[in-house]
Amino acid sequence: MSALEVxxxxxxxxxxxxxPVQAVVDATLSVAPGEIVGLVGESGCGKSTLARAAVxxxxxxxxxxxxEGHELAPLGRRARSRHDVRLQMVFQNPYASLNPRRxxxxxxxxxxxxxxxxxxxxxxxxxxxxxxxxxxxxxxASRFPHEFSGGQRQRIAIARALAADPSVxxxxxxLSSLDASAQAQIANLLVRLARExxxxxxxISHDLGIVRQVAxxxxxMYLGEIVESAPTDALWAHPIHPYTEALIRAIPHxxxxxxxxxxxxxxxxxxxRPPQGCRFHPRCPLAFDRCSVEHPPLEEVAAGRLAAxxxxxxxxxxxxxx
Amino acid sequence: MxxxxxxxxxxxxxxxxxxxxxxxxxxxAVGEGRVFGIxxxxxxxxxxxxxxxxxxxxxxxxxxxxARFAGDDLIAMRPSRLRKICGxxxxxxxxxxxxxxxxxxxxxxxxxxxVRYHYGTSAQDARxxxxxxxxxVRIPDPExxLDRYPHEFSGGMRQRIAIASALVCEPxxxxxxxxxxALDVTVQAGILRLLDRLRRDRALSVILITHDLGVMSAVADxxxxxxxxxxxxxxxxxxxLQAPRxxxxxxxxxxxxxxxxxxxxxxxxxxxxxxxxxxxxTGCVFHPRCDHAIEACRTEEPPTIVDxxxxxxxxxxxxxx
Amino acid sequence: MTxxxxxxxxxxxxxxxxxxxxxxxxLRRPLALIGLAIGLAWFVIAIAAPLIAPYDPLAQEFELxxxxxxxxxxxxxxLGRDVFSRVIYGSRLSIPLALLLVALATLLGGVLGALxxxxxxxxxxxxxxxxxxxxxxxxxxxAMVVTAxxxxxxxxxxxxxxxxxWPAYARVVRGLVLSLGDSEFVQSSRLLGSSSRxxxxxxxxxxxxxxxVVLATLDLANAILLLAGLSFLGxxxxxxxxxxxxxxxxxxxxxxxxxxxxxxxxxxxxxxIAFNFLGDSLRDWxxxxxxxxxxxxxxxxx
Numbered sequence: 001m002s003a004l005e006v007x008x009x010x011x012x013x014x015x016x017x018x019x020p021v022q023a024v025v026d027a028t029l030s031v032a033p034g035e036i037v038g039l040v041g042e043s044g045c046g047k048s049t050l051a052r053a054a055v056x057x058x059x060x061x062x063x064x065x066x067x068e069g070h071e072l073a074p075l076g077r078r079a080r081s082r083h084d085v086r087l088q089m090v091f092q093n094p095y096a097s098l099n100p101r102r103x104x105x106x107x108x109x110x111x112x113x114x115x116x117x118x119x120x121x122x123x124x125x126x127x128x129x130x131x132x133x134x135x136x137x138x139x140x141a142s143r144f145p146h147e148f149s150g151g152q153r154q155r156i157a158i159a160r161a162l163a164a165d166p167s168v169x170x171x172x173x174x175l176s177s178l179d180a181s182a183q184a185q186i187a188n189l190l191v192r193l194a195r196e197x198x199x200x201x202x203x204i205s206h207d208l209g210i211v212r213q214v215a216x217x218x219x220x221m222y223l224g225e226i227v228e229s230a231p232t233d234a235l236w237a238h239p240i241h242p243y244t245e246a247l248i249r250a251i252p253h254x255x256x257x258x259x260x261x262x263x264x265x266x267x268x269x270x271x272x273r274p275p276q277g278c279r280f281h282p283r284c285p286l287a288f289d290r291c292s293v294e295h296p297p298l299e300e301v302a303a304g305r306l307a308a309x310x311x312x313x314x315x316x317x318x319x320x321x322x
Numbered sequence: 323m324x325x326x327x328x329x330x331x332x333x334x335x336x337x338x339x340x341x342x343x344x345x346x347x348x349x350x351a352v353g354e355g356r357v358f359g360i361x362x363x364x365x366x367x368x369x370x371x372x373x374x375x376x377x378x379x380x381x382x383x384x385x386x387x388x389a390r391f392a393g394d395d396l397i398a399m400r401p402s403r404l405r406k407i408c409g410x411x412x413x414x415x416x417x418x419x420x421x422x423x424x425x426x427x428x429x430x431x432x433x434x435x436x437v438r439y440h441y442g443t444s445a446q447d448a449r450x451x452x453x454x455x456x457x458x459v460r461i462p463d464p465e466x467x468l469d470r471y472p473h474e475f476s477g478g479m480r481q482r483i484a485i486a487s488a489l490v491c492e493p494x495x496x497x498x499x500x501x502x503x504a505l506d507v508t509v510q511a512g513i514l515r516l517l518d519r520l521r522r523d524r525a526l527s528v529i530l531i532t533h534d535l536g537v538m539s540a541v542a543d544x545x546x547x548x549x550x551x552x553x554x555x556x557x558x559x560x561x562x563l564q565a566p567r568x569x570x571x572x573x574x575x576x577x578x579x580x581x582x583x584x585x586x587x588x589x590x591x592x593x594x595x596x597x598x599x600x601x602x603x604t605g606c607v608f609h610p611r612c613d614h615a616i617e618a619c620r621t622e623e624p625p626t627i628v629d630x631x632x633x634x635x636x637x638x639x640x641x642x643x
Numbered sequence: 644m645t646x647x648x649x650x651x652x653x654x655x656x657x658x659x660x661x662x663x664x665x666x667x668x669x670l671r672r673p674l675a676l677i678g679l680a681i682g683l684a685w686f687v688i689a690i691a692a693p694l695i696a697p698y699d700p701l702a703q704e705f706e707l708x709x710x711x712x713x714x715x716x717x718x719x720x721x722l723g724r725d726v727f728s729r730v731i732y733g734s735r736l737s738i739p740l741a742l743l744l745v746a747l748a749t750l751l752g753g754v755l756g757a758l759x760x761x762x763x764x765x766x767x768x769x770x771x772x773x774x775x776x777x778x779x780x781x782x783x784x785x786a787m788v789v790t791a792x793x794x795x796x797x798x799x800x801x802x803x804x805x806x807x808x809w810p811a812y813a814r815v816v817r818g819l820v821l822s823l824g825d826s827e828f829v830q831s832s833r834l835l836g837s838s839s840r841x842x843x844x845x846x847x848x849x850x851x852x853x854x855x856v857v858l859a860t861l862d863l864a865n866a867i868l869l870l871a872g873l874s875f876l877g878x879x880x881x882x883x884x885x886x887x888x889x890x891x892x893x894x895x896x897x898x899x900x901x902x903x904x905x906x907x908x909x910x911x912x913x914x915x916i917a918f919n920f921l922g923d924s925l926r927d928w929x930x931x932x933x934x935x936x937x938x939x940x941x942x943x944x945x
Contacts, residue, residue, distance in 0.1 A: 252536025256563025
C-alpha cells in the first residue's frame with residue numbers, strides 16, 4: 001500500500017475578471033514507504049503547487065490526496081489531526097522556514113509538545129537525538145537559526161519535520177539554495193533517512209542530476225501535467241516522452257568533454273491558454289496530426305512505466321529492444 | 323593574443339572593523355576570441371574581482387594591481403575614461419534578467435539609447451542596429467519586440483535581450499556573471515549555444531563567471547578556479563575538468579552527481595564551511611577542508627606551480643600523473 | 644602568488660583576519676546615547692521631582708514675572724509660581740501620560756490589527772474601515788473634537804489621543820501579520836500541528852514585536868507633542884496643572900517674559916528629540932541585525 005497517493009489532482013487559481021488558471025491538471029502519483037520519488041520539471045510546470053496540495057497547504061479543486069489510507073483534509077483553522085501530522089514538508093528556503101526569533105531546540109520540540117510529549121527531559125533528549133540524526137551536534141539546540149549556514153539550517157528543518165515522526169516527507173526544492181557541497185551532503189542525508197527510517201520521500205527539484213542520483217522513481221511534469229513516470233534508471237536510459245528526452249539532453253556535463261547541451265525550441269505557453277491536444281506538441285520534434293487534436297492520457301506503456309504520448313507505444317517497444 | 327591581462331589584483335572594502343580583503347593576489351590573462359571561465363562558490367571573490375576592473379565596486383573599495391586591456395591599465399585609469407571603455411569595449415550581462423532593465427522603458431529605447439550615447443548614431447540607424455541584434459540573439463519578430471516592455475518577455479528572452487544590449491556597441495569583451503543560473507535547464511542550453519555562436523561569429527572574448535562546472539565544460543576554453551579570494555587553479559578548461567590538480571577543484575567535481583556514479587551511492591561533499599572574507603584560514607586557504615593537507619599547508623601560503631599551460635597552488639600536488 | 648619554474652615554498656607571515664566581537668551597535672551611535680541620556684534624565688527627574696524642585700509648583704508666593712535668577716532658575720510666572728519647579732513637576736505629567744497613551748494605543752491597535760490580519764473574513768474589512776474613518780481626520784482636529792465633547796481635562800485628552808493613534812498600529816500589525824502568515828515558517832508550524840491561534844501567538848507575534856516597538860518609541864514623541872498641543876488649546880490639562888503645553892500657551896500671552904514659555908518649550912523639545920533618537924536607533928539596530936547577518940552567510944557548506 002502506498003503511503004501517499006495523489007489522484008487526478010486539479011488545482012485551479014481564480015483570477016479577477018479572467019478565466020481561472022489550472023496550475024495542476026489531473027496529476028496522479030504515489031509514494032510507497034521507503035521509496036524516494038523525484039518530481040522534476042521546469043519553471044511554471046506546477047510541481048511546487050502539486051507539492052503544496054499534496055501536503056494540504058492548498059485545497060485541491062478536484063481530485064484527492066490519500067495519506068496512509070485516509071483522505072487528507074486541507075489545512076484549515078483547526079490544528080491538523082494526529083494522523084495527518086505524519087505527512088511533513090521541508091521547504092526550499094532554509095532562511096525563511098525557521099522562525100528567526102526562537103531557538104532551534106524549541107522549534108524542533110514544538111511537534112513533540114503538540115504530540116503530547118509532556119516531559120521536558122524526554123523532549124530534550126529527543127531533540128538531541130534528532131539533531132544527531134541529521135548530522136548536527138546536540139549543542140545546536142540552544143542556538144538561533146541565524147548562527148547556522150544554509151546547509152545546516154536545512155538539516156534543522158529536516159530534524160524538525162522528523163520530530164513529528166512522519167511516514168512521508170515532501171521536499172520542495174530543498175537543495176536549490178545550497179552550494180554544491182551542501183547539496184551533496186543533504187542528498188546523502190535524505191537517502192540515508194529513507195533507507196534507515198523507511199520514510200517515503202517526494203522530492204521536488206529542477207535539478208535532474210541530483211534527482212537521478214537519489215530517486216528510485218521519477219515523475220516529469222510539463223505545464224501542469226505529469227507526462228512521464230518511470231523507475232530512474234529506465235527513465236534515463238530510455239526516456240519515452242519527448243519532453244523527458246529534451247530535458248535530459250539539456251543537462252550540461254562537467255566532464256571537460258565540451259558537451260554542448262541541446263536546447264528546446266519555443267517557450268513554455270501561458271498556463272491560462274494551454275495548447276489544444278497534447279500540451280507539449282508545439283515544441284515537440286516528433287509531433288504529428290493527432291497531437292494537436294487529441295490529448296494523450298497518462299497510461300502504462302511498459303512494466304512500471306507511464307507516459308502521456310501518442311508515440312509511447314513505439315518508443316517503449318524501441319526501449320525494450322535496446 | 324592577450325586581450326586582458328590582470329596582474330596581482332587586490333581588492334578590499336572598508337567595514338566597521340577596518341578593511342576586509344575580498345581578493346588577494348589574483349593574476350590571469352584572457353585571450354582574444356576565447357571564453358575565459360571563472361569558477362568558484364559564493365564568497366570566493368570571483369564576481370568581485372571582475373567588478374573591480376569595471377570600477378563597479380562601492381565607494382571606498384580599494385583596488386590595486388594592474389589590468390591591461392588592449393594596452394591601457396583599467397585600474398589606473400580616470401573614471402571617466404573607464405566608463406567610456408566599459409560602455410564601448412566591454413559589455414556586461416548579469417544574472418537576473420529582470421533587474422537589468424528599466425521596467426518602464428521599452429526594449430527598443432533601452433537598446434538604442436546606449437549606442438546613441440556612445441556614438442551619436444541617428445535614431446533610425448540605431449533602431450536598425452537594434453533590430454539586427456535582436457535577430458542575432460534569435461528574438462522572434464524583432465521589429466515588434468522593440469516596442470514591447472521587459473516584463474512582457476520570459477526570463478530566457480530577457481537574458482537574450484540583455485546579451486543584445488551588451489553587444490550593441492560592438493565590444494571586444496563580453497563579461498557574463500552567472501548568466502544562466504536563474505534559468506531553466508532547457509533555456510540555459512539555448513543561452514549557452516547563443517554565447518558560443520556569438521563568440522565564433524564575432525570573434526568575441528567572453529569572461530564567464532559561474533559556479534556551475536557543467537556550464538564551464540560546455541563553453542569555456544580556459545578555466546580559472548577561485549577559492550578564498552584567490553586563484554587555486556587555472557588552465558585549459560577540458561584539462562582542468564578532466565584532470566584537476568588542486569584538491570579543491572577535485573573535491574568540487576566529486577560533489578557533483580554524474581552519470582557514471584551508481585545511483586544511491588554517496589556523493590562526496592566537502593567537509594566544513596566555505597572560507598568567507600574576513601575568515602580566511604592561515605597558510606593555504608583550503609587546508610582545513612583538504613584531504614591531502616600536510617603540516618606546511620597550515621602555516622605557509624602555497625606557491626604557484628606551473629606545469630605547461632596549467633597553474634595550481636598546491637605544493638602537495640596529489641593528483642600528479 | 645609567485646610564479647616559479649620549480650615549487651619553492653614561500654614563507655609568508657600567516658594572514659589571519661578575525662573580527663572582534665562587538666556589543667549591541669545601539670550603544671555605539673552618538674544619537675542613541677544622547678537620546679538615552681536625555682530620556683533617562685527625564686525619567687529620574689520625574690521620579691525625584693519632590694527632591695529636585697526647590698519649591699511647590701502650585702505655590703503662588705513669589706514675586707510675579709521675575710526673570711531667571713539664582714533663586715528662581717527659570718524665573719516666575721504670572722501668578723508668582725516658580726517656573727523651574729513647574730517644569731520639573733511637568734515631567735510627571737507629560738512623560739508618564741505619553742507612555743500610558745502609547746501603551747494603550749499599541750495594545751488596542753495591535754490586537755485589532757492582528758485579528759484583522761490573521762482571521763480576515765469579516766474582521767478585516769470592519770477594522771480597516773474603522774482605521775480609514777480615523778485617518779480621514781487630521782489628528783489634532785479629531786483629538787480636539789473628542790476632548791471638547793467629552794469635557795476638557797487631561798484624562799479625556801489621553802483618551803482622545805489613543806483614539807487618534809491606534810489605527811497606525813493596527814495598519815502596521817495587520818500588514819506584518821498578513822505577510823508573516825504566508826511565510827514558510829508559519830506554514831511549517833501549521834503543518835507540524837499547531838492551531839491557527841497557536842501559530843499566531845507563538846510564531847507571528849514575536850516577529851511583529853520589533854517593528855511595533857520602534858513605532859511606539861517614535862510615537863512617544865508625537866504623544867508628548869499632541870498632549871502639549873491639546874493643553875495649549877485648553878483642552879487637556881487644566882490650570883493649575885503644571886503641564887508643559889499649557890505653560891507654553893500662557894507663555895505666548897506674555898511674550899515679553901520670555902522665560903515663561905521658553906523653558907517648558909525646551910523641555911518638550913528635549914523629550915521629543917530624545918524619543919526620536921531612541922526610536923531611530925532602535926529601528927536601525929533591529930533592521931540590519933537581521934538583514935546583514937543573513938546576507939553575509941550566503942550558501943555555505945554545513
